[in-house]
Amino acid sequence: MTNKPLAFLKRDFLIAMSYRLKFLLQIFGIFISTLMFFFLSKLIGTGIENQMAPYGGDYFAFVLIGVAFTDYLAISLGSFAGEIRNAQVLGTLEALLVTPTSVPTILFSSCLYNFSFTSLRVFLYLAAGVLIFGLKLNITSPFAFFMIFGLTILAFSGIGLISAAFIIVFKQGSPISWVISTASGLMGGVLYPVSILPSWLEPYAYLLPITHALEAMRQILLNGATFQNVIHEAQILLIFSMLLLPLGLSAFGYGLKIARKEGSLVHY
Numbered sequence: 001m002t003n004k005p006l007a008f009l010k011r012d013f014l015i016a017m018s019y020r021l022k023f024l025l026q027i028f029g030i031f032i033s034t035l036m037f038f039f040l041s042k043l044i045g046t047g048i049e050n051q052m053a054p055y056g057g058d059y060f061a062f063v064l065i066g067v068a069f070t071d072y073l074a075i076s077l078g079s080f081a082g083e084i085r086n087a088q089v090l091g092t093l094e095a096l097l098v099t100p101t102s103v104p105t106i107l108f109s110s111c112l113y114n115f116s117f118t119s120l121r122v123f124l125y126l127a128a129g130v131l132i133f134g135l136k137l138n139i140t141s142p143f144a145f146f147m148i149f150g151l152t153i154l155a156f157s158g159i160g161l162i163s164a165a166f167i168i169v170f171k172q173g174s175p176i177s178w179v180i181s182t183a184s185g186l187m188g189g190v191l192y193p194v195s196i197l198p199s200w201l202e203p204y205a206y207l208l209p210i211t212h213a214l215e216a217m218r219q220i221l222l223n224g225a226t227f228q229n230v231i232h233e234a235q236i237l238l239i240f241s242m243l244l245l246p247l248g249l250s251a252f253g254y255g256l257k258i259a260r261k262e263g264s265l266v267h268y
Helices: 003-017 020-044 049-055 059-090 093-097 103-110 112-131 142-170 175-187 209-223 228-262
Strands: none
Touching (some): 003 103, 059 103, 059 112, 059 142, 059 175, 059 209, 142 175, 142 209, 209 228
């Protein structure tokens, strides 16, 4: 069983390496994005000191962490559904599902490379920020970082599985991805603090996992917060994980059942 995820990872890595220019452009794009955020922070200047005070007062650090870790939401929403869609188009979905490998193993193994590459992207975002643009990180509790990171991935994956279930049944773009990505970009605190939202809109921001994930990550990376300092966000992310991951797996299983019953599993 342990060799199967590695086999998927190796397969996807070799495919990615066969398109080396695309791979290199993605890496170069990280530097360009970081440069844009740095210039944007210079434009904004010190005019938002009050809003940035809880995050060390640096808008560049605030937005870089927001954009970097939002990559995990994007990859969660896109990977599960994208892998299913690709398998449908290539005609390999049914062949995969009749193997002795469990459906959860197939799903998570198929996305292992995407999550690994996203982790590399996040590392490069932070490394570029620190080494080139003077970003100051203050990490005192790696345990807190990895706990929040793990809970974030689990919560995001649950949403991604629900989106993939929609693809299994309806074949085309999932409205789940659009709704979650749009709401997260608007209210999740990616580019600006949740505190600046209108009072009637702000409560809805806390219904999104990304709001709590980014708040905890910024406190850990910028303010040296320990796990005890972000225990509230961790508890909320745990609740999201416990709700969304089983729901996502159930929804995907139900979608498979419908597709098999209708004979549309390999249709695209």
